[in-house]
Amino acid sequence: MRTLKYAILGLLKRKPRTGYDIAKEFKAELGNFWRARHSQIYPELKRLLEEGLIEYEIEIAGETMEKKVYNLKPAGEKDLIDWLNTDEEMVPTAKDKFRLRMYFASNIKRERLIELLNSQLKQRQDKLAMLEAKMDEQDRDPEFGSKEFGDFLVLESAILREQAYVEWLERSIRRCYIAK
Amino acid sequence: MRTLKYAILGLLKRKPRTGYDIAKEFKAELGNFWRARHSQIYPELKRLLEEGLIEYEIEIAGETMEKKVYNLKPAGEKDLIDWLNTDEEMVPTAKDKFRLRMYFASNIKRERLIELLNSQLKQRQDKLAMLEAKMDEQDRDPEFGSKEFGDFLVLESAILREQAYVEWLERSIRRCYIAK
DNA sequence: TTTAATCATGTAAACATTGACATGTTTTTA
DNA sequence: TAAAAACATGTCAATGTTTACATGATTAAA
Structure with a gap:
């Protein structure tokens, strides 16, 4: 490969x-x-x-x-x-140790689980803020074929990915509080 | 590790x-x-x-x-x-071959790039549909400490991740059409 | 001016992962 | 009833990745 x-x-x-x-x-x-x-x-x-x-x-x-x-x-x-130019198939698994651990969350005490989720949330929020700051410096309308075009694609991708991660962590923390 | x-x-x-x-x-x-x-x-x-x-x-x-x-x-x-129960630091890189390739998108012809993005989009949409179908079978309000709780967390996580990926691909395709 | 950070290039052992080789049983479907 | 799909367990070589070992020059900051 x-x-x-x-x-x-x-x-x-x-x-x-x-x-x-x-x-x-x-x-x-x-x-x-x-x-x-x-x-x-x-x-x-x-x-x-x-x-x-x-x-x-x-x-x-x-x-x-x-x-x-x-x-x-x-x-x-x-x-x-x-x-x-090759059209490769999507890789089925982007490994993520933290999400793997959350699969076994039932073995963690509620308070501790909330701590762990908050710790990740903090880190992901910081990362997201850093990426958004970079986006502000970025050419908002890169020309096709310029290297800025690739820069923009991956930066936007990273931001959307972090936003989704943050959203998931926030929902999960809320769920910890409301779950029976 | x-x-x-x-x-x-x-x-x-x-x-x-x-x-x-x-x-x-x-x-x-x-x-x-x-x-x-x-x-x-x-x-x-x-x-x-x-x-x-x-x-x-x-x-x-x-x-x-x-x-x-x-x-x-x-x-x-x-x-x-x-x-x-260990509070591990987030891993800085979740490797993604396709997004890596998009960093070098400036070396791909416009029509071909749109094809490649559409191919990924199709695959990601299918994956997302499959995940959403699974969510429909899922207990919407899992009890804390039950294995369903972990199941729910990771399924929701997978869905949010795919949604973000699809959103990015759609934006990128649009960008290919409008870019100078 | 000295000290720390950064620049710069390599190797080697250990660990993680994949793909191929190898074999045989049981269940389902045509 | 024959064939295909799924069940079931292993090894081995090659590839990919990390961590540690090893060395030294240049630049920025205290």
Whole structure:
């Protein structure tokens, strides 16, 4: 499946980057839907290099520090475009440890369950506020084919997802209070 | 982290089951938030057995077919309850291949992008309809501490999640048409 | 100016997950 | 009654992911 491969190719299509830059992207907006640590990124870059999909140039930062700035090669771009155009089936399961735990909620005392739900609610609300702040800085009407178009799609997606999560937590807390 | 361990303990807390039964649960409602194949389940059951958290009895089905019906031991129940009561931090990333691809949407032709979005929309709508049908069969006012309470929480959660996904896809398709 | 944060690149062991291989029984349906 | 679907249990190799180990340079802040 090699999803990380395409995440990296996609990022390099936007602009040349170092492995470190790629790791940073996974901590930003993109990190809402995919993530990888540098320990996974560097070996994958090595592999893509061997496969002839990418190349790199050495850049010197400061006095001596060497950076490998990676770039797409035509074969890599073709591979990326093919993947982007495939109509994949939806994955049936987006794993969620907290919701799994709630399936077994009957084994938690009422007061504690409310505490746990409130703790999640707080975190999700903070996340949502952060995403909404980002949306305010965003181009509200991105041009089709611009990278801002993709930025907008995923940001809106993340916001709608968090809103639904918050709504669920609020309903669940209410339900804890009113349930017999 | 061993989430599968707790998923299994939780299911066995509800009632004794075979490995096959557990696998089936991951294809039902619970499968919306956690999933494992039998190739992961059987070794995990073996391990839980060795750790003294569960035990089993042999049941004969038909003439000769042996079933291992697993059951929680007190140590397993304690372990489960401790896990259920821990206040874990939210996981920052619920991976989603399709949304990752949409981040790179600028590399897809408009007509094709609309096709891809519509394909996802169709699948998500079907899923949502299925979940809503299940909700109709569900106890609308589950008692606190009953297993129906957990069932209700996760089903509502799944519905809200799918609704948000559908909403996002619809907005994105509209955006494809109106964008410059 | 020194200290902390960030930049930068790698490897290795352990753990989690999937897909394929392997086998046989029981029940339902055509 | 034959075939298909579902029941039932396992292993193994490959792949994907995390955590820890390992090292050093550059920049911003105290």
